[in-house]
Amino acid sequence: MNLPPGLVARPLVMSDASAVHALFAAAELADTGEVAVELEDIEGGWQRPSFDLEQESIGVFENGTLVAAGEVYKTRRAEATVHPDHRGRGIGTWLARWVEDCSRRRGGSLVGQSVPVGGSAERLYQSLGYREGWRAWVLVVPEGAAIEPQPLPRGYVLRDLVVGEDEETAYRLVEDAFNEWPDRQPSTFDDWAASTVRRPGFEPWQIRFAVDDRGTAVGVAFLIVTEGCGYVDQLAVRSDQRGKGLARALLVDAFARAREHGAARSELSTDSRTGALPLYEHVGMQVSQSYQHWVTDV
Template sequence: MDLPDGLTARPLRMSDARAMYELFATSEQADAGEVAIEPEDIEGDWQRPSFDLEQESVGVFDGPTLVAAAEVYKTRRAEATVHPDHRGRGIGTWLAAWVEDCSRRRGGTLVGQTVPLGSSAERLFTTLGYREGWTSWVLVVPEGAAIEPQPLPHGYLLRDLVPGADEQVAHLLVEDAFNEWPDRQPSAFDDWAARTVRRPGFEPWQIRFAVDPDGTPVGVAFMIVTEGCGYVDQLAVRADQRGKGLARALLVDAFERAREHGATRSELSTDSRTGALPLYQHVGMEVSKTYQHWMTDV
């Protein structure tokens, strides 16, 4: 199908990063009631070596104004939105077709997107015949809530990342843990680094290790703090070290670090593939938002 009269489409450019951020922030505010995305998220995503901005993104413009956009990462994961003022014109359907075609052209067999439960995007995917995937939750430690200490096993300790020495270790811990999930694509070191240690503004305190009595890192947490919110972006413990309370200790430590750096609340997200929801609820976190993944064969 064609775009509505007066609209044009082209691949996105690095110079569009700010407009992309503003578009997604406006959509998040309308769909979820708050803005979670940051400009640094766009910059980090677009600097991943495996992402081809020219081939795997599209922007829809009304004159010079970006009113809708989509990107597809590794043929599988889509991020697309339409500005609330331009919904109901068929642009979302056009983007969905573009996403499916992009995935197909790049060798994919399945593509999908995670969207707020009950949103207009969810209704669109239902209409287009997409099927449900996993459920995701955002959990929060509310402002002022007590953070209960979580003791480490004897001989274990927590420490910051040492630049130049620990980056590959952190990546391996995350990959080994996350690759246990079904329907999860591995991430090369440079892709992981683009969103963590090479993310604009990164500081070593944002990555914390749980270290065993021999000095070997066996768990890791990555934290982002922005506008009063600490977000635990990644949390992983080596399989043979689980059941010792290391994840809880890393989590509580991340909350405390976030407060030290100005956060008044802390958040993280998890989904039904991980089975980790009870862990987070155990340390006092509460579900604040629910999302659903929708996917289709291409």
């Protein structure tokens, strides 16, 4: 396919990060009524060693202004959008075909993206013959809602990450737990670190461990606080330690920490692969947004 007249496409470069952030923020605001993406999310994602910005990203420009962008991570996960003011021109279809071609060129067999349920992106993927994958949700603890304390089992404590000592432990807990999901691609330590401990502005209090009576870390939570919102980005408990309330304790602790650092509300996201939705609803979280993952063979 060709782009509409007057549009040009090229790979993104690091200096495009602010423009890409503004683009995705405008799209999120139009599609969901709020902005969740941060510039640090983009910068952290682009610094992952496994991501090739030149080969796995694209920007679409009109008169020097970025109007659409996309990237494909590990041939499988796409993040692409068109500015709300430029939809309906065929750019989204062109971008979807670029995503498929990028995944194919990089050795992939399947590619997809999670998009808001009922939105224009979902209708586009349906029209292109994509099929449904997993369902995902954003859950929120509303501003002012009570956070009930969750006691730890006898002998367990919570503590902050110790820089230079605990990074590998946090990564291993997250990676082992997340690799239980179907259709999940393993991550290296350096890829994980790019979006956590090496994320711009990271501080040790953002990672908390649940530690057993022998001093072994058996659970972990990673929290991001920005724009008055605390976002629990990662939550994991070792498989043999589940059923003791550790995940709930880490979650409630993260909510409290977020409030201590100025957050009026707390959020997280989960999907149907994890089976964790009842856990989050049990601690008083409410679904605020729903997403559908759409996939196609390439």
